[in-house]
């Protein structure tokens with residue numbers, strides 16, 4: 001069958017498709033796979049208990065249950081949730097926002113599809129692109145553009161923090177905002193690296209966007225005030241030219257597909273139109289399930305006291321295992337400042353990270369090859385073939401064994417290239 005150009009673009013091999021298919025397959029074969037790929041959050045018992053309670057409350061009230069399953073929400077998203085969230089953000093951060101500044105989408109992935117295509121692509125006066133000021137950046141952005149050549153990205157500066165630790169910074173000297181840039185976008189905390197751009201970096205990007213009259217999109221899927229998987233001292237910022245995207249997924253509700261856009265009313269009204277046209281209305285399940293938590297503000301303490309410490313402990317444990325299994329190798333890990341990924345960099349790796357991914361897959365260990373995380377970066381840079389992303393949110397035994405297998409395969413790859421320097425595993 002011949003598909004349209006739209007069809008061709010959205011059905012060809014995409015990184016995000018491979019990632020989600022691997023994830024789906026791994027969940028089906030849960031027994032035999034070490035799942036360190038995908039972006040699934042952990043099933044944290046206290047969080048699950050809290051949502052089970054919220055669900056029970058709704059089920060016990062016939063009117064609320066009927067509303068949960070029986071009504072479309074407004075195309076902007078569930079009105080009560082939007083009001084409660086606007087109140088919470090005003091109380092917490094003093095931002096001057098009301099319901100006219102918030103729209104919900106069916107997952108924040110959908111929000112990025114809408115936002116990027118609103119702000120870049122074909123314009124009456126020419127073409128515009130999205131600027132990603134720091135590559136590597138979230139894999140999910142890579143394929144959402146309706147036109148080709150959609151992103152421009154910049155290589156980061158690398159700060160070495162220890163024998164095996166590093167951190168990326170925005171290289172402002174290399175960053176130019178040309179007339180064809182429609183918006184700047186960063187994820188903070190960053191997927192895949194766990195980086196948290198410093199407040200100074202964020203403010204500089206915000207000023208740059210303001211100066212050029214374009215939005216700064218901040219992907220806050222892991223940030224504050226929820227799910228608060230952020231280990232550095234930092235505050236989110238919002239102003240009229242900032243589009244803050246949030247999600248209920250990493251809080252523990254990826255199945256409800258709830259994305260949140262906080263922006264000026266013009267952008268919110270555009271998202272509302274797109275919701276109506278593409279899907280009539282966003283799903284309201286996640287919004288209604290978390291409504292009381294948002295109204296009471298309990299969502300903040302749940303994140304601060306349960307979710308953040310849970311992932312922080314997992315991050316520390318993953319670092320310790322990396323050292324145990326790979327201490328003798330030329331490995332680097334990005335300083336985990338948020339989210340729940342280790343971004344591993346194997347300097348001068350003799351095989352590409354795509355080949356490493358395939359070898360690991362043959363050993364039932366799933367990771368995400370680094371290649372996919374550099375949308376828009378045109379220059380050749382060996383670094384992009386030397387990294388992998390590892391999700392450490394899973395159960396401890398799985399993560400430990402997965403990391404052990406990764407160490408074995410990486411050691412084998414170095415050994416094939418320099419047998420004298422790196423004896424292959426099992427060779428004594």
Ligand SMILES: Cc1ncc(COP(=O)(O)O)c(C=O)c1O
Nearest residue numbers: 039107108109187191221247249
């Ligand atoms: C940085 C980032 N942004 C956006 C998303 C999309 O999340 P969702 O569509 O589940 O809200 C993810 C999911 O992994 C993510 O890591």
